[in-house]
Amino acid sequence: MIDRESVRSNAKYLRRVRPIDPDEIAEYVAGNPHPAVVRRVLREEAYDLGLFERDDGTFVPVEEAPVSAPGWGPEAFPDRYAHALEDLLVERDGVNWHRDESGDRLREVIRRLKEDYYHKNPVEYDADVALGYAVYHLPDYYAAVGYVLDDLTERSLLSRRLRVLDVGAGVGGPALGLHDYLPDDAVVDYHAVEPSAAADVLDALLDETRRNFRPTIHRERVEAFDFDGPYDLVCCANVLSELDDPVAVVEDALDALADDGTLAAIAPADLETSTGLRAVERTVADGRDVTVYAPTLRLWPGMDPEDRGWSFDERPRIEAPGFQRRLDDAGGEPGTFRNETVKFSYSLLRTDGERRVGVRADRSRHARMADMEDHVTDRIDLLAVKLSRNLADGEGGNPLFKIGDGSERLEHYAVLTRESGLNRALLTADYGAVCQFENVLALWNDDEGAYNLVVDAEAVVDVVG
Numbered sequence: 001m002i003d004r005e006s007v008r009s010n011a012k013y014l015r016r017v018r019p020i021d022p023d024e025i026a027e028y029v030a031g032n033p034h035p036a037v038v039r040r041v042l043r044e045e046a047y048d049l050g051l052f053e054r055d056d057g058t059f060v061p062v063e064e065a066p067v068s069a070p071g072w073g074p075e076a077f078p079d080r081y082a083h084a085l086e087d088l089l090v091e092r093d094g095v096n097w098h099r100d101e102s103g104d105r106l107r108e109v110i111r112r113l114k115e116d117y118y119h120k121n122p123v124e125y126d127a128d129v130a131l132g133y134a135v136y137h138l139p140d141y142y143a144a145v146g147y148v149l150d151d152l153t154e155r156s157l158l159s160r161r162l163r164v165l166d167v168g169a170g171v172g173g174p175a176l177g178l179h180d181y182l183p184d185d186a187v188v189d190y191h192a193v194e195p196s197a198a199a200d201v202l203d204a205l206l207d208e209t210r211r212n213f214r215p216t217i218h219r220e221r222v223e224a225f226d227f228d229g230p231y232d233l234v235c236c237a238n239v240l241s242e243l244d245d246p247v248a249v250v251e252d253a254l255d256a257l258a259d260d261g262t263l264a265a266i267a268p269a270d271l272e273t274s275t276g277l278r279a280v281e282r283t284v285a286d287g288r289d290v291t292v293y294a295p296t297l298r299l300w301p302g303m304d305p306e307d308r309g310w311s312f313d314e315r316p317r318i319e320a321p322g323f324q325r326r327l328d329d330a331g332g333e334p335g336t337f338r339n340e341t342v343k344f345s346y347s348l349l350r351t352d353g354e355r356r357v358g359v360r361a362d363r364s365r366h367a368r369m370a371d372m373e374d375h376v377t378d379r380i381d382l383l384a385v386k387l388s389r390n391l392a393d394g395e396g397g398n399p400l401f402k403i404g405d406g407s408e409r410l411e412h413y414a415v416l417t418r419e420s421g422l423n424r425a426l427l428t429a430d431y432g433a434v435c436q437f438e439n440v441l442a443l444w445n446d447d448e449g450a451y452n453l454v455v456d457a458e459a460v461v462d463v464v465g
Contacts, residue, residue, distance in 0.1 A: 125196030141173025168239025229256030298406030357465030
């Protein structure tokens with residue numbers, strides 16, 4: 001049994017002097033343990049000690065500078081992960097896994113997944129379902145997580161030294177996206193909670209990660225998991241709709257956050273899962289000292305939204321990888337088994353009061369969405385968050401965007417009827433941006449049961465955060 005504390009003490013001393021060599025530390029530890037044993041201990045303690053293992057096998061302090069935005073925008077799912085997944089498919093069903101009986105079985109699994117998902121039926125993740133889920137969802141889930149992390153790196157809130165908890169990690173799309181989003185010199189103590197057969201796929205794919213991305217898979221239900229933090233980042237991606245009590249799980253995860261940590265909840269963009277995520281966000285934020293960091297900012301202190309809450313982002317498509325194309329081409333239903341769309345809803349929660357944009361609305365300057373009934377047919381000024389891309393049908397319709405200020409009781413949409421240099425910011429502002437609207441016309445849309453804020457030639461829109 002190695003004296004672990006002695007290894008730690010020597011590492012703490014040497015890190016101030018020179019790179020830490022396991023061969024050297026072995027000489028100072030009682031019993032002269034083998035350097036390989038010392039290296040294993042240093043790897044296990046790397047996050048706590050803030051150590052990065054170099055290619056030559058020595059350890060140095062992790063860079064203290066926070067992670068910078070990497071310009072995330074994947075056009076394709078990385079080949080190394082695609083090959084690892086296809087190796088699993090070949091191992092099970094041979095090189096023609098996508099054809100004949102095995103291909104038919106996998107295609108039927110994906111059809112059933114879609115059907116169960118649409119009807120909100122519970123899904124049992126056996127080996128077939130896990131592989132079908134991986135084939136269909138790995139690329140878009142991989143892409144989505146990086147766009148969510150951009151909200152943190154833009155304000156330098158993501159450290160190079162991270163302890164991560166991935167609740168319901170599934171087959172690993174978010175984990176791989178996180179890995180590739182972070183710089184090569186990051187040190188990550190990654191913990192996945194995944195009780196199903198999806199953990200076998202996850203385990204194989206995590207073999208493709210860097211040596212300083214150190215994974216542990218907990219094959220147990222999250223309800224029985226001991227949230228022993230603190231964690232710098234907790235990810236609940238595409239899982240909340242499958243939990244019996246998602247609010248309780250999110251609250252347990254928030255309790256395990258580091259003081260400056262973030263909980264990232266992500267869901268598919270469809271109505272049920274998207275609004276379900278927003279309901280969890282609102283319940284948690286209303287019941288405890290939790291701040292919605294992004295994107296649905298509360299711009300009015302003491303107010304909470306009560307609208308349906310269907311809000312999602314959409315990013316550039318990700319090219320269907322080879323395994324999707326092969327399965328699709330052999331199935332005789334073109335496009336059915338390719339999934340290139342990247343659409344997702346998300347919520348970032350913190351317990352330190354930080355918000356992506358610090359501005360607040362002011363009653364002396366801004367109308368409040370909670371009072372919009374009083375402003376119908378008036379021209380008003382307001383502060384609002386842009387909460388969608390263009391929702392207009394077809395190319396001929398007026399650009400339409402969901403907006404919110406955190407007080408809304410019904411849906412509000414900004415409609416651009418006449419573009420000008422003074423209001424073009426409505427088109428160019430990013431999802432989640434806070435915009436100042438001046439002289440917009442408030443109207444009630446009886447067909448949609450919503451309010452329209454008409455942005456015409458007399459209106460002004462500026463991005464304020």
